Amino acid sequence: MAPTWNDSLKIGIPLIDFQHQQLFDQMDLLIDNLEKQRSPQQLKSTIKFLEMYINNHFKYEESCMNLYKCPVAKTNHKAHQLFVLNFEMIKTRIEQDDDFNSIIFSIKQDLRDWFINHIKSIDTQLKPCLPHKNNG
Structure with missing residues (x-):
């Protein structure tokens, strides 16, 4: 499976770009684990990592938006809450051994x-809010 992350998703803030890349890599790994019917322990491990990383990343990104008074900070927070709800529903379905093909479809579409759309429409609005540094 080709990785989802590509340079078109960079927003120009290195730490956030790195975190986004890690989130995509973990979502791709979760899909791969489901497609190859990996052990429940492997699934749990990937889900646990994703859960921790999602929470840490969203907190960091939201704190940046608030700090730099980004006009989409509230929209971003609400969008993150929706993502977490979708993730929790998918996590429950995996724990209940729901149809993996259906879960894979949900991960691809709902997560x-x-x-991808969230990064391109909302996260990109953070960079113009950052203070400009004089590199000369």
Whole structure:
């Protein structure tokens, strides 16, 4: 499976770009684990990492938006809450051994594709809010 992350998703803030890349890598790993019917322990491990990383990343990104008074800070927070709800529903479905093909579709649509659109429409609005540094 080709990785989802690509340079078109960079917003120009190195730490946030790195975190986004890690989130995509973990979502791709979760899809791969489901497609290859990995052990429940591998699934739990990937889900646990994703859960921790999502929470840490969203807190960091939201604190940056608030700090730099980004006009989409509230929209971003609400969008993150929706993503977490979708993630929790998918996590529950995995724990209940729901149909993995259906879960894979949900991960691709409700998490991965949603995240791509979120980065391109909301996260990119943070960079112009950052103070400009004089590099000369």
